[in-house]
Amino acid sequence: MRPSALLLLLPLCLLARPAHAQDPIHHCVDTHGNPLFTDQPCASQQASPVQAPAPVASVATPGLPTPLQRCASTAAELRQRVIDAFAARDPNELAGLMLWHGYGHVSAVDDIRALARLVRQPLLEIHFGGDPGDDPASADGGAAAVADELQLRTGDDGARFAITRQAGCLWLRYGG
Structure with a gap:
């Protein structure tokens, strides 16, 4: 290519930067x-800045990529992750435990807002199933049968979540 042709291409390169x-x-x-x-x-907006979340430590499995976040595989782990979400007052952490298939935009936004209101309250009680005495998380760590419901009692009211097992994980479905 001739040098004059290169000089003609130079302005195009500058425009493409x-x-x-x-x-x-x-x-x-x-x-x-x-x-x-x-x-x-x-x-300037009369608002508070949100701090970036601390990095989450994860356990790496040799030969597999390191997961960003592990799902709850036992009732005890699911219970602890719900407790941690309330301790952090983080609706996104609680929403990360939920199975969101079949949600429309409006219903998902409404549920996230409800979760935000829920985690602002103190968590007073958490148990599986209808009877706090029949709690799989307290018996064998939750490795065996898992109840089909997680019930929370908070400062003002509470919430019920259906529990679904999918892909080896326990997921919550919001029931209000």
Whole structure:
């Protein structure tokens, strides 16, 4: 190629260069607890910044990729993960334990909002099935039969979750 042809291509290369980076997106929570994403600092929106979650330690299996998050495979593990979600007051952590197949956008958003209200309350009681004495998590660690329901009692009310076993994991289905 001739040098003059290369000089003609130079302006095209300059036009193809990436655009300047955009301003960062600030993840905030307003005074009512609603998430807010903005290009302005949180303080200018009368909101609090959301801190990035701490990295989760996971157990690696030789020869397999390291999972980002392991699912609950026993009743005891499911119970502990629900307790941890309440301790962190994190509706997303609780939502991560749920099986979301068949949800429409509106119903999923409504359920996430309900979970956010739920985890803001103190968790007073958690048990499987209809009777707290028949709790599989307290008997053998939950490795055997698992009840079909998880019941929570919180400061104001409570919630019931159906339990579904799929792909070796225990999942919650929100029942309100």
